[in-house]
Amino acid sequence: MNTDTIGSWAxxxxxxxNEAEVLDNKQIKKIxxxxxxxxxxxxxxxxxxxxxxxxxGEDAKExxxxxxx
Numbered sequence: 001m002n003t004d005t006i007g008s009w010a011x012x013x014x015x016x017x018n019e020a021e022v023l024d025n026k027q028i029k030k031i032x033x034x035x036x037x038x039x040x041x042x043x044x045x046x047x048x049x050x051x052x053x054x055x056x057g058e059d060a061k062e063x064x065x066x067x068x069x
Contacts, residue, residue, distance in 0.1 A: 001041070009034055009042035014051065014067070022066040024057055 009032070016031040017023060023031070029039055043065065046052045055064040 006041045006045050009038050010045040013039070013042045013046060013065075017052065017065060017067045022064050025063045025065065028065065 012032045012034065013028055016028055020027075025039065025043075028034070029036070032039070032042075034042065043052065043054075047054070051068055052065050053068055055066075056062065057064050
């Protein structure tokens with residue numbers, strides 16, 4: 001795993017979020033076909049760049065993600 005790979009995963013997540021208003025972590029995994037550690041590395045990348053926001057879902061296990069516009 002290197003920064004180029006994580007950046008590529010982040011791009012995949014960004015594209016998925018750009019097509020939807022909000023997605024939960026399970027939906028993002030299904031759309032992007034990323035594994036857990038890949039997804040969370042990508043989310044960390046996007047969060048560090050200030051491109052996404054997080055909210056807890058109705059049950060505390062769900063993480064809702066949306067793009068900052």
